[in-house]
Amino acid sequence: MLKNQIYRSVLKSVRRFGRHRFFHSPLVARLLWDTAPREALLLADCSSEIFVVAAGDPVIGQWLFKHREPYNFFKLHRVASLLSERHLTSLIDIGANIGTICIPAVKRGLFERAIAIEPEPLNYSLLRTNVEVNRVSAHITTHNIALGEKNDETLSFELSKINFGNHRVRYGSDVTDPGQETIEVPSQSLDRIAEGVDLGSALLWMDTQGFEGHVLAGGTRTLHRKPPLVMKFWPDGLSRSGGLERLRQALQVAGYTSFRDLNEPDDVFLPFSVDVLDVLAAQLRSGGGQTDLLLV
Template identity: 30%
Template sequence: MLEKIIKKITFHTKLILNHPNSLRLAIGYFFLLSGISRFLKIKKGNYKINFSRNVLALNCFVDPNSRNEEELIIKSLLKSGDTYVDVGANIGTLCLASFKNINNLSVYAFEANPNTFKTLERNFKLNQLYDAHTYQVALGEKDQEITFSNIGTDDQNGVVKEGISYKRTLRVQMKKLDQVVILPKISLLKIDVEGYELFVLQGALQNLKNCAAIYFEYSPINTSKYNYHPLEIIKLLESLNFSIHIPIFKNEEIVLTQFLPSNHESDLNLLAINNNSQQSFNKMDYQSIN
């Protein structure tokens, strides 16, 4: 037991010392360990979140600009009256950034980990997002009970494949998105589920017919945990008549570059646009990769 405690202290001490904002990180750890964080709110843009025991909350305390580019991209893809579906919503920051900037936005948030889900709901309540549709469920390709990781780096929790052991796990329900809800229109579907993206899409084929755009993570490292390459995601989406792009927020607009699989073996976020959709993305600047 003592050896584990020493290892943990050593790990976090090195993390603090090597961090570019070490003082702020040390203060954040102090607030969390002392319990003071329970009384604190973190302001991020025009919304606030509770200073909860979540990696993302700690990152936002240390750097309020954390994940700003993602927030800008998501907000730029939405307009008044749209429907935003967030799969792997974590503590709700992307939902809140969109809700606070887009009028009459319909929000559907899915988070499998029950502890993280409680924080998400608290953050929604803090920002008066009362009419969001929230679901504490994992999304995938079938209806079943699964093992889900419950590690300290909660932003990396995900479905645990059979035969893989984690120190901390819990059992949660998995469903297809098409089982949970069929929406007449999805303006933007965001998926960040640590490599399980392909199976989420396989369980959402009915909804994808009505989906204008999908913002998702392309990660060979994460998908390898489930024995597939993220190019399978690309093939599935292209078969459904989606075109694949790399989005970058630049000069107050999104610049889209063509995604060429041969050039990318590292992690990045991609945007799939439904070529059958009536939703306009005219404000985007399209470029090609030379």
């Protein structure tokens, strides 16, 4: 009881300190970020959540600290609006990073529960910390693994030096930089992770830096239920990992019939097929680009 009282008191003080308007000044935030040692951990106090971030992460961590809003969470809000007629209660967050999607999804009431998958140890430790700090541990289950095509594999995982959200599985010829540090991470299939989840009320949210084809190839039973799926679509990364054809086959078998490009402003669903996916891949490759797709 005393421990809980101390915890609540400290947390309340931290939140009050972090919300002082002085610390929400963009200039002050930039100064604090730019002068922090790379190994430091910083506190980003958002409108509804607190996130502990690594000062060495110049993308997601820096965004959170300077903007005080979960990175890319607006896209989940948009998806929830597009799917408002469905009663979605569970989120499977594949490539959860430090929790900027799953934590506000639960804390702000968009979903009742979430499963968060994050293979990289530092990101995972911050994910666990942020789940605990935001008091959503009863509603979010975390796994320090990768998802892949098979159960109980060990995958080589390449660590980005410049973007902690850009770590990726090194598979076959998919080598971004032969000199980059790699670690070994355990993997399970999507089908195993999704066991016991009511897929009729679940949303799959996936960003695995070009490994999406392998993840979906390990989710045949899951995709048979055709839960709404949000995924990063990066044709070059998929091709390097040998996952583009796996992705095509998995989506064809799943039978998704409509999609929405979340990087486009309109909210009209368009007919989906693997032929449409091929056309979109050709368009993105011409500019070396990527996008986020919602499939239903």
